Amino acid sequence: MDLFLNLVASGLVIGSIYGLIAISFAIIFKTTGVLNFAQGEVMMLIAYLSWSLGTSLALPFVALIVASIVISVAVGVLVERIFIRPMIGQPVFALVMVTIGLAVTLRSLTVLIWGPDAEPYAASIAGGIVEIGPVVLFSEQVFALALFAVVMVLVFAFFRYTRIGNAMRATAMDETCALLMGVDVRRISSMAWAVSAVVSGLAGVSFAIMFSRAPDLWFQGLRSFPAAILGGLDSPIGSGFGGLIIGVIGDLSEGYIGQGLKEISGFVVIIIVLMLRPYGLFGEKELERV
Amino acid sequence: MHKITLLTSVAVLVGTLAAQAEPGVTDSEITIGNILPMTSSAALVGRAAHFGSVVAAHEANAAGGVNGREIVIRTEDDGYVPARTVQNLRRFIDEGVFGLIGTGAGAGTAAILPILEEEGIPAIVSFSPLQAAVDPIKPTVFMIGASYQDLLFAQLKHIHDTRLPDNPVFGVIRQDDDFGKQVEEAYDRAIEAFPNVKATDPIRYKRGQKDFNAEVLKTRSNGVNVLIAGGVTTEIPAILKGAGKFKMPLEVATVPTSTLAPIMKLSAPAGYTYFSGDYISPLGSDGAAGFEAAAKAALSEEELQAINRYAVTGYVATRMMIEAIRRCGDEPTRKCAVEKLESGEPFDTNGVTLPLTFEKDRHISATAVRVLEVDPAAGTVTAVTEFEEY
Numbered sequence: 001m002d003l004f005l006n007l008v009a010s011g012l013v014i015g016s017i018y019g020l021i022a023i024s025f026a027i028i029f030k031t032t033g034v035l036n037f038a039q040g041e042v043m044m045l046i047a048y049l050s051w052s053l054g055t056s057l058a059l060p061f062v063a064l065i066v067a068s069i070v071i072s073v074a075v076g077v078l079v080e081r082i083f084i085r086p087m088i089g090q091p092v093f094a095l096v097m098v099t100i101g102l103a104v105t106l107r108s109l110t111v112l113i114w115g116p117d118a119e120p121y122a123a124s125i126a127g128g129i130v131e132i133g134p135v136v137l138f139s140e141q142v143f144a145l146a147l148f149a150v151v152m153v154l155v156f157a158f159f160r161y162t163r164i165g166n167a168m169r170a171t172a173m174d175e176t177c178a179l180l181m182g183v184d185v186r187r188i189s190s191m192a193w194a195v196s197a198v199v200s201g202l203a204g205v206s207f208a209i210m211f212s213r214a215p216d217l218w219f220q221g222l223r224s225f226p227a228a229i230l231g232g233l234d235s236p237i238g239s240g241f242g243g244l245i246i247g248v249i250g251d252l253s254e255g256y257i258g259q260g261l262k263e264i265s266g267f268v269v270i271i272i273v274l275m276l277r278p279y280g281l282f283g284e285k286e287l288e289r290v
Numbered sequence: 291m292h293k294i295t296l297l298t299s300v301a302v303l304v305g306t307l308a309a310q311a312e313p314g315v316t317d318s319e320i321t322i323g324n325i326l327p328m329t330s331s332a333a334l335v336g337r338a339a340h341f342g343s344v345v346a347a348h349e350a351n352a353a354g355g356v357n358g359r360e361i362v363i364r365t366e367d368d369g370y371v372p373a374r375t376v377q378n379l380r381r382f383i384d385e386g387v388f389g390l391i392g393t394g395a396g397a398g399t400a401a402i403l404p405i406l407e408e409e410g411i412p413a414i415v416s417f418s419p420l421q422a423a424v425d426p427i428k429p430t431v432f433m434i435g436a437s438y439q440d441l442l443f444a445q446l447k448h449i450h451d452t453r454l455p456d457n458p459v460f461g462v463i464r465q466d467d468d469f470g471k472q473v474e475e476a477y478d479r480a481i482e483a484f485p486n487v488k489a490t491d492p493i494r495y496k497r498g499q500k501d502f503n504a505e506v507l508k509t510r511s512n513g514v515n516v517l518i519a520g521g522v523t524t525e526i527p528a529i530l531k532g533a534g535k536f537k538m539p540l541e542v543a544t545v546p547t548s549t550l551a552p553i554m555k556l557s558a559p560a561g562y563t564y565f566s567g568d569y570i571s572p573l574g575s576d577g578a579a580g581f582e583a584a585a586k587a588a589l590s591e592e593e594l595q596a597i598n599r600y601a602v603t604g605y606v607a608t609r610m611m612i613e614a615i616r617r618c619g620d621e622p623t624r625k626c627a628v629e630k631l632e633s634g635e636p637f638d639t640n641g642v643t644l645p646l647t648f649e650k651d652r653h654i655s656a657t658a659v660r661v662l663e664v665d666p667a668a669g670t671v672t673a674v675t676e677f678e679e680y
Binding site for chain 2: 002003006007010011013014107108111116117118119120126127129136137138207210211212214215216219220250251252254255258259260262263
């Protein structure tokens with residue numbers, strides 16, 4: 001039981017990171033229809049910027065998180081303005097290629113500026129031990145779980161109850177109609193990239209605190225993509241849950257079966273789920289009226 | 291008269307073409323290639339190995355070059371991806387390099403061995419020692435340094451002989467590739483050699499994994515108290531951190547990357563001291579003084595910050611290749627360089643190791659291992675055994 005509970009806990013922790021990144025994939029896709037293949041790299045860039053700020057200014061942790069959010073908004077808006085907005089109206093394929101190009105550029109830029117070495121992300125919350133019955137977690141792991149819960153609630157509330165959130169949903173449903181109803185679609189696109197950058201940026205910071213800030217951080221973006229597919233690419237909340245499911249199933253299968261099943265088990269689940277629900281667990285079925 | 295002139299011209303032309311046909315050799319330069327991970331998580335070691343080659347080339351060029359020719363180091367980045375190691379070697383073959391020093395990481399080296407053999411390219415594997423590179427012997431491939439099997443077995447033997455816990459249970463967490471295979475072979479060898487220890491099933495992980503909580507939980511539930519933390523770079527601190535959370539009483543064996551400053555820095559909070567192994571004199575020791583002086587002359591301040599033990603091994607291998615070329619005289623060929631390498635004549639390594647030799651039936655050198663104890667919190671690496679063959 002001890003093993004089971006600890007495996008579930010560690011699965012939830014890593015799943016919360018996958019979930020956060022998956023949410024950021026879904027926010028952009030839901031609002032703009034763009035699949036951002038540079039999501040992991042955007043996350044990495046924000047984690048690096050946050051690390052630089054944290055190490056040079058020795059900010060208290062809360063201030064560092066607030067500063068990281070501000071940085072994320074700036075990064076999200078800039079990326080949208082510089083790389084995405086000029087592509088509006090172009091074929092989706094071209095947009096996807098732009099995000100792939102952006103991903104490669106950001107990876108190289110990160111190494112160019114910060115070098116290839118991994119560094120510890122020394123945050124004041126790190127290193128503590130939290131024991132809940134037989135489950136043992138680091139304080140930074142508890143932070144990741146709490147961050148996930150808060151983001152899930154905020155994202156839900158944002159899309160459900162705020163004007164901008166509703167405008168985003170309207171844009172996602174029918175861009176032309178939303179435009180005719182007075183929704184500033186360009187501003188909405190910009191907002192979506194900013195919100196997405198905040199969510200993935202915080203995931204990057206959390207991950208870097210748990211492990212290290214290293215130039216292969218972007219790879220977590222790739223690992224999180226299946227979570228978005230599982231939960232439903234057009235469902236930020238569903239994508240979040242997708243991350244948790246993949247994290248827990250991965251750790252349980254490694255703990256009890258092993259042989260590298262951690263990597264495969266999530267995909268097995270995805271195949272089964274997609275065969276039953278091609279639009280993901282929480283995705284909306286696309287209806288075409290003729 | 292015309293006939294003689296024509297014959298002479300043909301002879302000169304044939305001679306020139308023959309000289310040009312030796313890849314990587316021109317009248318003024320000889321190009322030696324490196325394929326190394328200059329990006330990715332292994333860049334920490336790849337860049338250092340590149341600088342080691344640069345130092346050896348600078349040293350040779352400062353002394354007038356090799357029989358009038360300048361040594362040029364050409365390094366391509368494989369990003370720690372075996373497919374790109376192969377791709378880069380194909381490019382080298384097309385564009386011409388004389389020989390190869392950096393051969394990628396373990397899996398990359400394994401992938402290019404057949405091509406090296408087929409093309410007859412002299413190569414000295416030093417970046418990631420791979421048993422398969424020299425056993426069985428490949429005609430043009432040489433290796434300096436103990437294999438991972440020996441490096442890890444030496445540590446497990448030391449633990450077994452001096453620090454064995456009560457009810458010893460051995461375990462290994464290793465990467466699922468050729469490098470990891472070697473790690474597991476060391477583990478298997480130890481299990482066979484020490485029948486008094488209990489062995490658990492090896493745990494394999496995919497390259498690029500960062501979170502090892504599930505793997506550590508499994509070793510904990512198996513009661514492992516002697517563990518090979520078979521990561522390459524940042525995986526080692528990640529494994530130690532996971533174990534530290536449960537305060538697992540562990541004796542830990544690792545590969546030489548664990549002695550690098552950034553890895554020690556990341557490992558320190560876990561609270562473990564661990565073992566490592568090496569076959570060269572560490573930086574800062576008397577043995578490495580010659581290399582360090584050469585490095586200061588060749589590299590910028592910023593580049594000097596990037597050197598570590600992998601720079602030393604890259605330097606030794608490149609130095610040996612350059613010397614083999616030098617011994618071939620004015621018209622160096624790959625065939626001749628291979629003959630000189632395996633001639634049994636010693637190669638001076640500027641004090642980093644004892645003079646090294648290869649022979650026709652032994653393409654490996656510098657195989658004696660010294661076990662090191664690493665205290666990452668104190669930032670110390672202490673030798674706990676002398677150099678020994680395992």
